[in-house]
Amino acid sequence: MASGIFFALGAGLLWGLVFIGPLLLPDYPAALQSFGRYLAFGLIALPLAWMDRRTLAQFSRADWIEAAKLGLVGNILYYLFLASAIARAGGPLPTMIIGTLPVVIAISSNLRDARRDGQLPWLKLLPSLALIAAGIACVNQVELAHLRADPQADFGRYALGALLTVGAVACWTWYPLRNADWLRHHPDRNPRAWATAQGVATLPLALVGYLGFWAWTAVSGSSLPMPFGPRPAEFLGLMFAIGLLASWLGTLCWNEASQRLPTALVGQLIVFETLAALAYALLLRGTVPPLLTGMGVVLLVAGVVWALRVKPEPLAADAHPA
Numbered sequence: 001m002a003s004g005i006f007f008a009l010g011a012g013l014l015w016g017l018v019f020i021g022p023l024l025l026p027d028y029p030a031a032l033q034s035f036g037r038y039l040a041f042g043l044i045a046l047p048l049a050w051m052d053r054r055t056l057a058q059f060s061r062a063d064w065i066e067a068a069k070l071g072l073v074g075n076i077l078y079y080l081f082l083a084s085a086i087a088r089a090g091g092p093l094p095t096m097i098i099g100t101l102p103v104v105i106a107i108s109s110n111l112r113d114a115r116r117d118g119q120l121p122w123l124k125l126l127p128s129l130a131l132i133a134a135g136i137a138c139v140n141q142v143e144l145a146h147l148r149a150d151p152q153a154d155f156g157r158y159a160l161g162a163l164l165t166v167g168a169v170a171c172w173t174w175y176p177l178r179n180a181d182w183l184r185h186h187p188d189r190n191p192r193a194w195a196t197a198q199g200v201a202t203l204p205l206a207l208v209g210y211l212g213f214w215a216w217t218a219v220s221g222s223s224l225p226m227p228f229g230p231r232p233a234e235f236l237g238l239m240f241a242i243g244l245l246a247s248w249l250g251t252l253c254w255n256e257a258s259q260r261l262p263t264a265l266v267g268q269l270i271v272f273e274t275l276a277a278l279a280y281a282l283l284l285r286g287t288v289p290p291l292l293t294g295m296g297v298v299l300l301v302a303g304v305v306w307a308l309r310v311k312p313e314p315l316a317a318d319a320h321p322a
Contacts, residue, residue: 004260012272042203074175089161
């Protein structure tokens with residue numbers, strides 16, 4: 001339990017870095033950032049795959065297809081939605097909508113995986129979910145007030161950003177559940193090798209996407225300088241940094257946590273990503289968080305701490321999850 005929580009915390013701190021990419025590169029389209037990040041991730045995975053070649057050779061064709069599906073939905077599509085949302089709504093709102101993932105994943109897993117992991121009793125889980133939801137509501141209230149105070153604010157663009165973030169939530173509700181299924185069905189496999197396999201499987205998808213976007217800019221007459229945009233050094237440096245730290249190392253930490261903790265519980269620990277991303281966004285904004293934001297963070301942490309006290313209960317042989 002302790003090591004699983006530690007790995008989930010590490011994954012959250014690393015994954016929080018992905019929220020600052022669109023803030024540091026506002027002049028780069030979301031598609032270029034998404035394909036660029038995972039192209040970098042795939043290239044980083046190649047030498048790692050060589051080191052794990054004996055383990056990867058044991059993966060079946062079905063395993064590689066599953067790695068490609070996880071890479072497409074949990075990596076490329078997720079970040080495409082998220083980067084598009086941040087470009088339209090800024091950092092904090094998408095961060096806090098993504099913060100609903102602990103609630104969404106916990107409910108989904110409790111409905112789907114109770115027979116495998118044991119069921120987290122709904123009445124005992126409810127206070128944790130309520131605290132997390134209240135924390136998210138507090139921070140969202142601050143961001144809406146911040147938006148109203150801006151005379152140039154575009155509420156339509158802001159709303160579209162929120163909608164795109166919902167797409168990111170859908171992608172990342174599917175990903176950890178599906179990823180946990182594979183890891184639980186293959187307890188003898190190394191989580192590091194599985195993280196590397198996802199990087200390798202994502203590489204051709206990201207390459208096709210990157211080349212396709214390049215071709216689209218040429219056909220449409222876009223003024224964006226390709227292949228690396230107006231600030232090549234910053235773009236490449238950030239993509240490889242996020243590819244290594246967030247995509248590979250973050251996925252490794254998450255895989256380690258997923259093998260040690262029930263899916264419903266590890267899903268709630270994604271709140272660490274929310275807290276890290278919010279902290280990074282506020283640091284970039286250069287502002288001290290308001291009292292209500294601080295209260296929201298305290299509620300989020302309290303919800304996670306409460307969740308850690310809830311233990312799964314095995315279902316009776318003839319019972320069905322509620």
